[in-house]
Amino acid sequence: NAGVTQTPKFRILKIGQSMTLQCTQDMNHNYMYWYRQDPGMGLKLIYYSVGAGITDKGEVPNGYNVSRSTTEDFPLRLELAAPSQTSVYFCASSSTSGGRNTGELFFGEGSRLTVL
Amino acid sequence: QQQVKQSPQSLIVQKGGISIINCAYENTAFDYFPWYQQFPGKGPALLIAIRPDVSEKKEGRFTISFNKSAKQFSLHIMDSQPGDSATYFCAASGGYAGGTSYGKLTFGQGTILTVHP
Structure with a gap:
């Protein structure tokens, strides 16, 4: 199994440009997440989804949008990129047991985005 | 209320030594405390x-100690090895129905x- 796959691994954007970070998982997990990681700040939750068609905001959603049309895919859209969005973005998924989220997140390898 | 504070920022240990990382949380509704390792x-x-x-x-050389009254938890790595060199994150979640x-x-x-070897 590939697990959680993110593309692209690296991207440089100019201020004001838009782009989509792709994320797909092959573990049939209902829950999916987008986190951003900044040095010395840990990881912060941007958006999450509890299943196809259902998404909700996390701690730092401004400047981002998501969609979840299938169980496998959870793309993150950056509109009007700003230097503050320079970060490493991680997609993750988690499974359920007995209807409850296990809490164990499986992360992709990350997408490093630089906005100049 | 949602913060989790971790210390130290960096830690250098000799091979065979004990590594200790501490975390403190504020939200008393948290009821799940994982540690993540990142290379x-x-x-x-x-x-x-x-x-x-x-x-x-305890799982092998890794132990979590949890103090609910102090709202603190820590990771202990016994017999630390060069292969343990990584970034460690504590985390917390929970407090919601379902x-x-x-x-x-x-x-x-x-x-x-x-x-260090």
């Missing part, structure tokens, strides 16, 4: 986790561990 260029991976009904959990919140982790700031 350079990789995503974090779950190392060990604890729920507040126990004060300690367990849907367990994946909505609040992370600490991270600790860069270096184990």
Whole structure:
């Protein structure tokens, strides 16, 4: 199994440009997440989804949008990129047991985005 | 209320020594406390986790100690090895009905561990 796959691994954007970070998982997990990681700040939750068609905001959603049309895919859209969005973005998924989220997140390898 | 504070920021240990990383949380509704390990260029991976009904959990060389009254928990790595050199994150979640919140982790700031041979 590939697990959680993110593309692209690296991207440089100019201020004001838009782009989509792709994320797909092959573990049939209902829950999916987008986190951003900044040095010395840990990881912060941007958006999450509890299943196809259902998404909700996390701690730092401004400047981002998501969609979840299938169980496998959870793309993150950056509109009007700003230097503050320079970060490493991680997609993750988690499974359920007995209807409850296990809490164990499986992360992709990350997408490093630089906005100049 | 949602913060998780982690210390130290960096830690250097000799091979065979004990590595200790501490975390403190504020939200008393948190009821799931995992530790993640991250190697350079990789995503974090779950190392060990604890729920507040126990004060300690051990898996091999890794132990979580949990103090509910002090709202603190720590990771102890016994017999530290150069291969343990990585960034470690504590995290916390929970407090919502149905367990849907367990994946909505609040992370600490991270600790860069270096184990010298």
